Each structure stands twice: as structure tokens, then as C-alpha cells.
């Protein structure tokens with residue numbers, strides 16, 4: 039087994055990249071430029087060899103990518119290579135639970151601000167996006183965290199949709215990949231002016247997304263298992279429940295629709311194609327906007343912590359890395375190229391981490407009240 043087969047994850051797995059390449063090819067567009075530090079050297083070579091999006095061999099691409107998809111990697115050799123890769127990855131991205139003290143030490147004299155992605159972070163990944171419920175225990179943990187730290191949910195879902203899952207009025211919400219931001223109704227605690235935070239940088243795209251959504255719903259009827267969601271300022275095309283043989287057909291179909299919408303772009307998530315406006319706005323920009331709204335622009339006394347599992351969360355991890363401030367925590371069981379500093383394996387570990395933060399904060403408040 040070659041090294042390129044080792045780094046696997048839903049979000050930036052080779053098969054997912056192949057799907058994106060196929061969509062872009064049918065839309066007559068070039069594949070996205072992948073940031074240098076985002077993708078391993080071996081994978082870069084693989085992309086080059088297969089000429090994604092530009093060459094005539096999309097089918098070769100899809101076949102090759104299938105061969106390196108996690109479900110096809112079963113030999114003992116693959117597992118030991120995986121173990122080795124995982125070992126070195128975890129050294130570079132240690133568990134946030136094991137690094138808890140370092141994280142809390144770094145927050146001394148600073149206000150910690152929490153940013154939480156939803157799917158795959160607060161709720162487990164399931165086949166039906168309408169049933170991606172978070173547990174009551176997770177909700178209680180998030181509620182407690184928000185008592186001590188300003189907390190925002192940053193999601194690819196539209197704001198109302200993610201709110202209906204989280205159901206906590208005291209939080210900030212950034213839906214549609216950060217293109218729809220709203221603060222809690224009353225938040226004197228952190229927002230001194232107590233002005234309602236509301237920001238929608240892509241409002242002009244509302245009718246276009248609605249139009250594309252309708253077309254996609256109609257066209258994807260021919261592909262069993264395909265599912266399209268309208269997230270107001272963006273749309274999602276799911277292929278988690280589509281037979282693997284039909285992924286390329288779906289990709290081509292999405293590409294053929296996008297051809298008529300040069301102002302829309304495509305990104306990818308976990309077995310989902312995300313259709314978004316070409317504006318320069320993402321989860322990273324939303325994080326910066328929220329820090330500013332909370333009064334922490336150009337402030338050294340703040341420690342933002344962003345927890346997310348998906349490729350779209352990388353924009354926020356990168357902002358933190360570039361600012362040299364706070365920590366990104368990637369939720370993943372598998373090694374993955376990332377700008378995050380730490381890792382957690384799954385939502386249950388996210389819950390444990392949040393509960394430890396609450397416990398630590400309570401103890402330190404108790405201690406300081408005794409002094």
C-alpha cells in the first residue's frame with residue numbers, strides 16, 4: 039500500500055476530491071486551488087498524475103479514488119501503515135483532552151471564546167440530515183460552557199435549521215457557513231452596547247440559491263439516495279446514500295447545473311457537495327466577525343477555541359493559526375491534513391472536553407472567591 043492511501047477522512051478523502059473534480063469538469067471550470075499546507079505531498083503528486091478536472095480521465099480518477107477510499111482498505115499491511123501514520127499524526131495533533139492543562143494555562147488572564155461546529159462535532163454523523171440530533175447531555179454541556187464563555191455555533195446548515203437542533207437561545211449562531219450571523223437577543227454580558235448582532239453578507243444570492251436548489255431537486259430525482267438541502271445562502275447535495283457507482287453521474291449533473299451560475303462555487307464536506315456564493319466569506323471570516331462583535335478585535339486578552347470536524351472548518355483553523363491566537367481542535371478518528379492544533383476523536387470526546395472546561399472554570403472561580 040502506498041502512503042497516499044493512508045490519510046483518509048470523509049471530508050477531504052481522495053474520493054471526495056475526485057467528486058469535486060468531476061463536478062468542476064462538467065461545469066467547464068478548473069479544480070479548486072488547494073492550499074499548500076492542506077494536502078500532503080504524496081496526495082499532491084497523485085492529483086498531478088491524475089490531472090483532476092483538466093484531463094480526459096475523470097473515470098480513471100474516480101476508479102483510482104475508489105481504490106483508496108477507506109472502505110476499500112482492508113489488508114493487514116494497510117492497517118499497520120495506518121497505525122504508523124496515525125501515531126505520527128497524533129504527535130502533531132495531540133488529544134485536546136490530554137493537552138487540557140496546556141490549553142487552560144494558555145487561557146490565564148484571557149477570555150476564552152468557544153466556537154462549535156454542529157454536524158460531526160456536537161452530533162454524530164447519520165444518514166438522514168434531518169435526524170442529526172445532539173444528545174441532551176451534549177446540549178447541557180454546551181449550555182454550561184456558554185455560562186462561562188461566549189459561545190457560537192458555526193454551521194453549514196442554515197441558521198434556523200441548526201438552531202432547531204441546538205435550541206439554546208443564549209448562543210451566537212453563524213449559519214450557512216458563516217453567511218448568516220445572529221447574536222442572542224439580549225447579551226449585555228459580552229456585548230456592552232447590547233446591540234443585536236446580525237450580519238448577512240450574501241443576501242443578494244438568496245434568489246439564486248433558491249433557483250439552483252429547485253433545479254437540483256428536480257434533476258437529482260433520477261439518482262436514488264441523492265438529497266438536496268436549501269440552506270438559504272448556500273445549498274447542499276448529499277451523496278452519502280447514493281450508490282458509489284452513481285457518484286460520478288451525480289457529480290456531473292451538479293456540474294452541468296453550476297455551468298450556468300458562474301457566481302456560485304463548490305466546496306466539499308462529508309459526503310456532501312456544498313454550493314456557495316463566490317464571495318470571500320467563510321467560517322474563518324465569521325469567527326473574526328464574531329470576535330470583533332464581542333469587542334475582541336485586535337485584542338491580546340482573548341483565547342478563541344474552535345472545534346470542528348469538516349473541511350469547511352479549516353478556514354477557521356487557519357485564521358487562528360495565522361493570528362497565532364487560540365486553538366483549533368479537529369474532530370477526527372483518522373489522520374487528516376489540518377490547520378488545527380489538537381484533536382478529539384468523536385462528539386462524545388467533545389462533550390468530555392466541554393465538561394472539563396466547565397469544571398475547571400467553576401473550580402478556578404471558587405478558588406479566586408476564597409482569596
Ligand SMILES: O=P(O)(O)OC[C@H]1O[C@H](O[C@H]2O[C@H](CO)[C@@H](O)[C@H](O)[C@H]2O)[C@H](O)[C@@H](O)[C@@H]1O
Pocket residue numbers: 155156157158162163164165166167170192193194195267269274276278307308309310312348350
Ligand atoms: O458545518 P456543519 O454544521 O458541520 O454542517 C455541514 C453539513 O452538515 C450536514 O451534513 C453532514 O451531516 C449529515 C448528518 O449527520 C450527514 O448525513 C452528511 O453526510 C454530512 O455531510 C448538513 O446536512 C449539510 O447541509 C451541512 O452543510
